[in-house]
Amino acid sequence: MARILTMRKALSEAFRQVMEEDPTVIMMGEDIAGGMGAPGEQDAWGGDLGITKGLIGRFGPERVLDTPISETAYLGAAVGAATAGLRPIAELMFVDFMGVCFDPLLNQAAKFRYMFGGKTKTPLVVRTQIGAGFRAGAQHSQCLYPLFAHIPGLKCVIPSTAYDAKGLMIASVRDDDPVIFFEHKVLYDSVSDEVPERPYSIPLGEANIVAEGDDVTVVALGRMVHFARTAARQLAEERISCEIIDPRTISPLDEDTILESVANTGRLVVVDEAYPRCGFAADIASIVAEKAFRDLKAPIRKVTPPHTPVPFAPELEDAWLPSPEKIAAAVRESVKA
Amino acid sequence: MTGAVHAIAMPKWGMAMDEGTVTGWLVREGAPVTPGQEIVEVESTKAASALEAREAGVLRRQVAAVGEVVPVGGLVGVIADADVPDAEIDAFIARHAKQAAETGDAAAPQPRRVQAGERWLNILEAGTGEPPVLLIHGFGGNLESWSDLQSRLAENWRVIAFDLPGHGDSDATGEDWSLSALAASGRELMDALGIEKAHLVAHSLGGAVAIALAKAAPQRVTSLTLIGSAGLGPDIDGAYIEGFLAAKRRKDLKPVIARLFSDERFVTEPLLEQLIRMKRIDGVEPALRRIAAAAFPGGRQALDLRSAVSALPMPVRLIWGDADGIIPAAHAEGLGRGTILTGAGHMAHVERPAEVAELVRELVAEAERAPALVRP
Numbered sequence: 001m002a003r004i005l006t007m008r009k010a011l012s013e014a015f016r017q018v019m020e021e022d023p024t025v026i027m028m029g030e031d032i033a034g035g036m037g038a039p040g041e042q043d044a045w046g047g048d049l050g051i052t053k054g055l056i057g058r059f060g061p062e063r064v065l066d067t068p069i070s071e072t073a074y075l076g077a078a079v080g081a082a083t084a085g086l087r088p089i090a091e092l093m094f095v096d097f098m099g100v101c102f103d104p105l106l107n108q109a110a111k112f113r114y115m116f117g118g119k120t121k122t123p124l125v126v127r128t129q130i131g132a133g134f135r136a137g138a139q140h141s142q143c144l145y146p147l148f149a150h151i152p153g154l155k156c157v158i159p160s161t162a163y164d165a166k167g168l169m170i171a172s173v174r175d176d177d178p179v180i181f182f183e184h185k186v187l188y189d190s191v192s193d194e195v196p197e198r199p200y201s202i203p204l205g206e207a208n209i210v211a212e213g214d215d216v217t218v219v220a221l222g223r224m225v226h227f228a229r230t231a232a233r234q235l236a237e238e239r240i241s242c243e244i245i246d247p248r249t250i251s252p253l254d255e256d257t258i259l260e261s262v263a264n265t266g267r268l269v270v271v272d273e274a275y276p277r278c279g280f281a282a283d284i285a286s287i288v289a290e291k292a293f294r295d296l297k298a299p300i301r302k303v304t305p306p307h308t309p310v311p312f313a314p315e316l317e318d319a320w321l322p323s324p325e326k327i328a329a330a331v332r333e334s335v336k337a
Numbered sequence: 338m339t340g341a342v343h344a345i346a347m348p349k350w351g352m353a354m355d356e357g358t359v360t361g362w363l364v365r366e367g368a369p370v371t372p373g374q375e376i377v378e379v380e381s382t383k384a385a386s387a388l389e390a391r392e393a394g395v396l397r398r399q400v401a402a403v404g405e406v407v408p409v410g411g412l413v414g415v416i417a418d419a420d421v422p423d424a425e426i427d428a429f430i431a432r433h434a435k436q437a438a439e440t441g442d443a444a445a446p447q448p449r450r451v452q453a454g455e456r457w458l459n460i461l462e463a464g465t466g467e468p469p470v471l472l473i474h475g476f477g478g479n480l481e482s483w484s485d486l487q488s489r490l491a492e493n494w495r496v497i498a499f500d501l502p503g504h505g506d507s508d509a510t511g512e513d514w515s516l517s518a519l520a521a522s523g524r525e526l527m528d529a530l531g532i533e534k535a536h537l538v539a540h541s542l543g544g545a546v547a548i549a550l551a552k553a554a555p556q557r558v559t560s561l562t563l564i565g566s567a568g569l570g571p572d573i574d575g576a577y578i579e580g581f582l583a584a585k586r587r588k589d590l591k592p593v594i595a596r597l598f599s600d601e602r603f604v605t606e607p608l609l610e611q612l613i614r615m616k617r618i619d620g621v622e623p624a625l626r627r628i629a630a631a632a633f634p635g636g637r638q639a640l641d642l643r644s645a646v647s648a649l650p651m652p653v654r655l656i657w658g659d660a661d662g663i664i665p666a667a668h669a670e671g672l673g674r675g676t677i678l679t680g681a682g683h684m685a686h687v688e689r690p691a692e693v694a695e696l697v698r699e700l701v702a703e704a705e706r707a708p709a710l711v712r713p
Contacts, residue, residue, distance in 0.1 A: 002506075196614065198506075199618070200614070200619060233403070
């Protein structure tokens with residue numbers, strides 16, 4: 001039976017179900033149990049935003065491991081555990097901190113299957129928070145997923161709804177390759193939708209057509225999907241119909257759904273919260289320019305932040321982010337062209 | 338009196354929906370509209386979709402503002418010709434508001450899970466009168482396919498729709514996916530609900546399930562209405578079964594589901610999304626494959642229940658759409674009472690609920706009038 005859940009609750013439920021079904025699934029991260037073994041304090045917190053609350057009580061400290069503040073150490077341990085038969089879910093609070101532990105992901109986990117001729121599996125999920133909007137400053141607000149999508153061998157998942165979050169998380173844990181799962185911190189509690197109680201999985205590499213439309217294809221990820229929907233409502237009043245596509249995973253990428261949509265609309269607006277240079281928006285634009293040039297009736301538009309760090313001042317942070325208004329303006333320009 | 342005034346009302350997408358939120362107007366007040374044009378976007382907990390104009394005219398009033406929650410049947414907007422005076426539009430809106438206040442807001446019935454034998458089954462009950470009516474859906478369907486018919490029959494009786502094992506929100510666990518196992522689930526559900534005897538109304542694969550149930554326990558079935566039923570001949574659209582099993586996305590499922598209906602407007606995005614979501618649940622697709630392998634191997638029907646139907650002691654009626662592309666209406670021939678609905682497809686109860694409800698009423702009344710004819 002389906003209930004309305006927040007993305008936070010949907011993810012918690014996914015963790016519980018995958019840990020129940022498979023005893024090799026373990027969790028690792030800083031404060032995910034809630035305080036390094038101090039009696040009476042365990043489970044007080046459940047991660048820095050409380051997503052893993054309740055898991056240590058249910059599955060015990062052998063499967064829910066609080067780690068020292070050494071991302072290099074526990075990410076390395078997680079990669080090793082994955083190759084040795086476990087299915088670790090490692091939480092790294094903010095993607096912004098990934099720099100300190102990049103080698104185990106970039107040069108180890110991502111390469112094993114290829115370098116060992118397919119004889120090694122690395123069923124690892126690394127969860128991490130992305131996104132601006134929390135007034136958390138330049139070092140806690142980035143959307144660094146393009147860094148990971150750049151590396152062959154890593155799968156990259158960016159859910160936009162509670163339903164997708166649960167189904168994609170279950171699929172990620174069951175996947176035999178390393179998956180980086182990017183959770184937008186603003187969406188944990190601001191998004192809620194219908195989520196089935198039973199486990200289900202959404203295939204990685206399958207875009208979702210969020211809304212069907214005829215005039216413009218709008219590709220967006222994570223929080224930007226919601227901004228695109230708001231923009232599409234404004235535009236509908238102006239009789240401009242948007243087809244919104246949420247790729248859900250950017251590696252693997254469902255190119256076909258995007259190209260089919262552009263073949264129908266002839267116009268493309270890509271919305272992304274990541275930095276613009278060598279980013280996701282540029283990638284989608286290049287694919288469409290290369291493979292669907294003759295379908296295009298107007299130049300491709302990108303709506304991204306400027307190529308600067310995320311500002312700390314609230315007014316500047318808001319101005320920095322893409323917005324429904326900026327998306328609507330880009331769509332109007334595309335239609336006019 | 339000038340031209341007609343038409344309501345745009347909050348639709349009911351499924352039995353459990355009792356309200357929806359207006360999320361965006363696609364047409365300005367005063368703008369002309371044509372039939373089929375999308376007017377307003379609406380979101381329920383189940384789905385989000387646009388409501389289309391049924392009539393040509395002018396969108397005279399956006400009654401519900403963006404963000405407003407409107408009960409099912411409540412007024413969202415008004416379409417009328419340009420020359421209808423504003424006073425008449427105001428009066429129309431006032432009449433609607435008065436009616437809504439008088440009828441009150443009875444909460445829609447909600448589905449619940451009931452343990453029936455080994456499996457938990459998802460059921461939706463509506464109405465109260467005896468005798469109870471049990472609705473059994475077809476392959477790949479769920480209890481919501483009965484939505485319209487169930488609310489009509491619930492005016493008179495306690496009507497229970499349930500998800501067959503492997504479907505909807507019922508368990509997809511267990512080993513036995515034979516027709517007799519599905520029929521046993523139906524009987525176990527009756528046991529669990531304390532129902533001694535029921536009228537069965539069943540569609541497609543559910544029809545074969547109902548026949549098997551009635552054959553195994555004739556004393557518990559008072560009448561049997563079979564709509565586009567399986568089990569009555571060798572033919573079935575194998576491409577439909579294969580296509581349904583194979584589809585992973587709405588766009589792949591769309592042409593498959595379109596085969597069920599004669600009118601394409603029933604193939605909505607919310608319906609397709611609901612079915613895709615059902616197929617993603619752990620265990621559902623393997624269960625559906627095993628059901629299909631047992632009932633429809635190689636694109637043919639495995640079970641011939643014609644002689645069983647002829648031998649049933651209770652009144653039986655067959656209903657078939659003559660445009661049924663899944664199971665041919667010719668299977669109804671030679672089995673007694675049959676009604677062909679001209680123009681209806683395989684989902685006759687969805688496309689023509691009023692006529693199907695009337696046929697069920699007739700049969701139920703007859704079976705209740707003449708219990709002596711029903712051998713124990």
